[in-house]
Amino acid sequence: MRRWQQALCWLRSDPVQGMADLVFEASFLALVMVLFFSRDASNVALILFGLSWMVRRLAVSPFLPPVSLRFPLLFFLISLALSAVFSETRSHSLQQLFSEVPKVLVIFFGSLEYLKDQARLRRLFWAATWVILIIGVDGLLQFFNGHDLIRGAGLWKGRVRAHFPSPTFFEYPLPFFPLSLLLMEERTKWWKRALVGLAAISFAASSVLSQTRSVWIALAFTLLFLTLFSRHKLPYLIFIGCCLLALALLPMTRGKQRLLTIGDFFSQQRYQRILGWQISYRMFLSRPLLGKGLDIFDKYKRNAELQKPYLPPPLYEKVTKKGSGAVFPIYHPHNIYLEILASQGLVGIASFTSLLVALALSLWRRRRGPPLYPLATSASLLSFLICAAAGTSFYHFWSYAIFWLLFGMGMAFEGEDRIGS
Numbered sequence: 172m173r174r175w176q177q178a179l180c181w182l183r184s185d186p187v188q189g190m191a192d193l194v195f196e197a198s199f200l201a202l203v204m205v206l207f208f209s210r211d212a213s214n215v216a217l218i219l220f221g222l223s224w225m226v227r228r229l230a231v232s233p234f235l236p237p238v239s240l241r242f243p244l245l246f247f248l249i250s251l252a253l254s255a256v257f258s259e260t261r262s263h264s265l266q267q268l269f270s271e272v273p274k275v276l277v278i279f280f281g282s283l284e285y286l287k288d289q290a291r292l293r294r295l296f297w298a299a300t301w302v303i304l305i306i307g308v309d310g311l312l313q314f315f316n317g318h319d320l321i322r323g324a325g326l327w328k329g330r331v332r333a334h335f336p337s338p339t340f341f342e343y344p345l346p347f348f349p350l351s352l353l354l355m356e357e358r359t360k361w362w363k364r365a366l367v368g369l370a371a372i373s374f375a376a377s378s379v380l381s382q383t384r385s386v387w388i389a390l391a392f393t394l395l396f397l398t399l400f401s402r403h404k405l406p407y408l409i410f411i412g413c414c415l416l417a418l419a420l421l422p423m424t425r426g427k428q429r430l431l432t433i434g435d436f437f438s439q440q441r442y443q444r445i446l447g448w449q450i451s452y453r454m455f456l457s458r459p460l461l462g463k464g465l466d467i468f469d470k471y472k473r474n475a476e477l478q479k480p481y482l483p484p485p486l487y488e489k490v491t492k493k494g495s496g497a498v499f500p501i502y503h504p505h506n507i508y509l510e511i512l513a514s515q516g517l518v519g520i521a522s523f524t525s526l527l528v529a530l531a532l533s534l535w536r537r538r539r540g541p542p543l544y545p546l547a548t549s550a551s552l553l554s555f556l557i558c559a560a561a562g563t564s565f566y567h568f569w570s571y572a573i574f575w576l577l578f579g580m581g582m583a584f585e586g587e588d589r590i591g592s
Contacts, residue, residue, distance in 0.1 A: 183230045195223040199285050203298040205305065206572055207344050213568070221277035224284065236283060243525040244279070248272065250522040251465065254515040258464025260477070267465045271566070275575055284578025292544055292580075296354050299347035306344055306371035310377025341378040341386040342562035343569040346577065348374060349550035352410075353543060356403050371410065379414055385561035389554045390414060396550050425463055444561060446490060446497055447504035453481040454513040462516035465566065474500040503564035510565050527556075530581045537584045548581045 184227035198219035205212040228234050285291055354367045374417050375409045378386045391414065400406040454463050467477060477485060480502045490497040528553070537545040555563075555573060559566065564572045 179229065180369050182226055187226065190231050191223045191226040194219055195227060195281075195285065195290070197279065198223060199291075200294060200298050202572075203295060203576075204302060204404055206303065207340075207569060210568065213572075215398075217274060217277060219282050221273070224277065224281045227284070228288050228426045235260075236281065243522065243529045246256070246320055247519075247522040250461075250519045254462050254519060255459050255465055258466075260464050260466060263466040263469070264464040267469070267566075271465075271571075274568070275571060278572055279579050280574040282576045283583050284579075286580045286583040289544075293354075295580075296350045296547070298350040300354065300367055300370050302344060303347050303351050303374040304366070305371025306341070307370060307375075307377045310341070311373060312379060314377065314380045321503055340569070341374075341381055341560035341566075342382055342389070343573070345378070345386060345389055345393075345554045345558055346551035346573050349397060349554065352397065352406075353401070353547045353550075355406055356401065356543065372413070375410060375414055383562065385558050388561075389557035391553045392557055393550050396553055397546070400546055400549075443497055443501075443506045444518075447501045448506060450481045450501055450507055451504040451506065451509040451513040454478075455509070455516065456518060457481070460472075460516045461518055462512065462514045465514055467514055468501065468510065468566070503567065505561055505563075507563060507565035507570070508561040514566070526578065530578055533584060545581075545584060548577055552577050552581070 198216045198252060202213055202216035202220055251268055253260065255268040258264035286295065348371070351367055352371050355364055355371075375390065378390060391411070392405050394411045394414070398411070399402050401407065454467065457463070463477075467474065482490070490499045504513065508520065511523055515522075534545050534549055551573075554579065557569075559565070565571060565574070
């Protein structure tokens with residue numbers, strides 16, 4: 172017991188706390204900046220972030236910060252545990268539960284503490300700017316030259332192959348876009364505004380040229396949201412005009428002699444997404460309360476047999492036929508709401524809704540204060556929820572890292588009057 176007290180006193184000493192603060196700062200920014208480019212590097216940054224956060228919390232009481240999100244968070248974790256325990260593939264679901272839940276807790280509680288400081292919030296905004304600048308330039312190089320900057324691999328010109336982990340998955344980093352764009356509203360040096368503008372233009376152009384329709388819709392609604400609630404409306408109106416022009420001219424870059432019409436937009440449906448939605452919905456109907464388990468959409472060979480009962484035999488033979496254009500088994504349904512329903516059932520979707528309600532209430536309570544940071548969080552969350560309906564996976568590290576970071580950011584506003592002042 173005496174040795175434990177000595178170790179605890181040493182961890183609470185000023186030199187150790189100072190080192191923990193330095194690692195805490197650097198690892199968070201590193202996690203943000205490498206999240207979409209290297210899974211291994213982001214895991215290392217996350218481990219350092221979690222360890223430094225725990226050392227910092229040893230010097231204060233209570234260990235866990237008081238937040239109003241405790242009940243919704245506990246509800247969500249209980250729903251995850253129940254889905255894993257009562258899953259048909261219990262061992263795999265429990266393995267995923269124990270590997271991912273610690274990451275969720277570290278990202279949420281670490282972000283909650285880190286983002287309570289205004290200077291750190293601005294650092295997050297600038298880190299997001301560098302991320303979308305790199306991804307924007309990467310997307311443009313991919314479109315015009317047929318290869319991308321990050322991986323250097325040959326891709327189809329003007330199109331993203333969804334089967335490879337590429338940073339040009341615009342639906343995943345899109346929530347960073349409002350964080351960067353709102354930096355132009357601050358009084359800063361001209362070259363910093365120029366950097367933000369360059370990042371925003373390159374990212375918006377790349378995301379439009381990628382032909383990812385969920386990103387088009389999310390980008391449009393995000394810009395409209397910023398136009399309605401921001402004090403500086405002209406830049407967002409200009410961005411909307413540029414995006415509409417790029418969309419209209421997109422067919423001409425493919426050698427066609429006419430502009431894109433609304434009919435063209437809605438007539439080109441993604442067969443793979445419809446297939447994923449059908450399978451997910453039928454899975455939910457088979458076990459509506461707790462779902463099928465957390466690993467049902469992972470890339471295991473056994474998932475073909477797990478998903479086979481949810482397709483009629485003629486459709487199963489069609490999608491497994493060579494050259495059908497479909498990927499089976501599906502690795503995620505391209506809709507996180509159906510994904511949560513299929514994986515965690517009604518209990519899971521109820522817990523997820525409670526998280527959204529808690530965050531909305533936190534942002535609503537800050538509506539009369541300085542609006543910049545709550546506005547950025549709201550716009551980022553809006554883009555995430557729109558893309559969630561057609562593009563992302565809730566259990567993918569890229570996706571839930573952004574989701575829980577936004578929750579930490581939104582809940583950090585509670586009781587912190589100095590934020591955004």
